[in-house]
Amino acid sequence: MTDILVLENVAKRYGKIVALNVEKLGIEEGTYNVILGPSGAGKSTMLRIVAGLDYPDSGKIILGGKDITNKPAWERDIGLVFQNYALYPHFTIYDNIALPLTVKGLKKEEIRERVMQIVKVMGIEEHINKYPRQLSGGQQQRVALARAIIKQPKLLLLDEPLSNLDAKVRIELRSYLKSLQRQLNITALHVTHDQSEAMAIADNLVVLNGGAVDQVGSPKDIYENPKTVFVSTFIGMLNVVPTSAFNIKDGYDSIGFRPENAEIVDKQEPGTVEGTIKYVEYQGEETIVYLTVSENSVRIRDRQNRTFEAGKKVYIKLKRAFAFKDGKVVKTVQL
Numbered sequence: 001m002t003d004i005l006v007l008e009n010v011a012k013r014y015g016k017i018v019a020l021n022v023e024k025l026g027i028e029e030g031t032y033n034v035i036l037g038p039s040g041a042g043k044s045t046m047l048r049i050v051a052g053l054d055y056p057d058s059g060k061i062i063l064g065g066k067d068i069t070n071k072p073a074w075e076r077d078i079g080l081v082f083q084n085y086a087l088y089p090h091f092t093i094y095d096n097i098a099l100p101l102t103v104k105g106l107k108k109e110e111i112r113e114r115v116m117q118i119v120k121v122m123g124i125e126e127h128i129n130k131y132p133r134q135l136s137g138g139q140q141q142r143v144a145l146a147r148a149i150i151k152q153p154k155l156l157l158l159d160e161p162l163s164n165l166d167a168k169v170r171i172e173l174r175s176y177l178k179s180l181q182r183q184l185n186i187t188a189l190h191v192t193h194d195q196s197e198a199m200a201i202a203d204n205l206v207v208l209n210g211g212a213v214d215q216v217g218s219p220k221d222i223y224e225n226p227k228t229v230f231v232s233t234f235i236g237m238l239n240v241v242p243t244s245a246f247n248i249k250d251g252y253d254s255i256g257f258r259p260e261n262a263e264i265v266d267k268q269e270p271g272t273v274e275g276t277i278k279y280v281e282y283q284g285e286e287t288i289v290y291l292t293v294s295e296n297s298v299r300i301r302d303r304q305n306r307t308f309e310a311g312k313k314v315y316i317k318l319k320r321a322f323a324f325k326d327g328k329v330v331k332t333v334q335l
């Protein structure tokens with residue numbers, strides 16, 4: 001597979017702040033990529049630089065094999081979707097979607113054919129003669145999406161596209177986005193701070209930390225095999241405890257384990273450590289048990305529908321853990 005987008009040594013500073021510092025990032029054609037990171041990690045800066053809404057201080061941006069680093073936004077073959085839909089209120093839905101083709105000077109009949117084709121694919125046909133304010137947020141965002149992809153750009157950029165929608169519509173639209181991307185073989189780069197959205201939709205996650213790419217991989221790979229302490233704690237729940245809490249003496253700084261990677265047992269066994277149940281959160285298909293293990297708070301997920309008693313002494317059996325040294329995961333211990 002070829003990389004449709006490549007960032008090479010791309011850096012951007014604002015005064016003393018390094019907003020972005022990406023050595024190398026390649027985005028494969030036809031994949032859904034989500035940039036994830038805490039606030040200030042450089043997500044918007046990366047997207048703006050790729051879009052041509054901002055320029056890097058140094059480095060190169062290659063799109064479809066061509067260096068576009070110094071090209072203005074309108075000369076880049078890119079579609080953009082923002083959080084706030086950005087539709088023209090006095091244009092009908094039809095005219096909003098048609099706009100990129102009208103600007104390009106295509107013939108009326110060709111425009112009509114392409115608009116009708118895309119509104120059919122997107123299920124918004126019945127709304128074409130309405131105005132944006134007559135549509136719900138989710139419908140408006142579909143219109144914005146149609147407008148962004150009608151030119152069949154090489155790359156679709158989405159900046160927090162679901163953040164303005166309520167929870168139910170957000171979940172509906174995210175699975176819709178993913179199926180549309182598959183159907184039309186779009187290459188998407190989507191920025192979000194919402195972890196579950198990122199996990200659900202991404203073929204690849206690009207985890208940013210302090211402007212740099214910490215790790216790129218499938219959601220499963222990143223969850224199961226994080227490379228840094230940052231990635232392991234940022235993606236999914238993780239218990240971080242000193243090695244002494246589990247009698248490990250291998251010179252690691254600390255260890256981390258997922259709540260499903262430890263088990264609560266009633267009796268002491270070789271390798272178990274003692275803990276005390278603090279409280280229990282019953283969540284239907286699973287129970288999250290909060291415990292203290294030699295003064296450290298940990299959470300363990302139980303999916304066996306057992307009953308746990310606060311204050312009770314129990315034993316904890318570790319099944320899989322990450323060993324940390326100097327901010328990196330240096331070993332994954334399978335027990």
Ligand code: ADP
Binds near residue numbers: 039
């Ligand atoms: P994110 O989108 O991940 O929240 P940003 O890309 O917006 O992060 O910001 C990265 C860093 O760059 C932050 O420290 C932010 O304060 C800084 N930054 C972004 N844009 C500007 C700007 N126009 N002027 C000064 N600092 C900026």
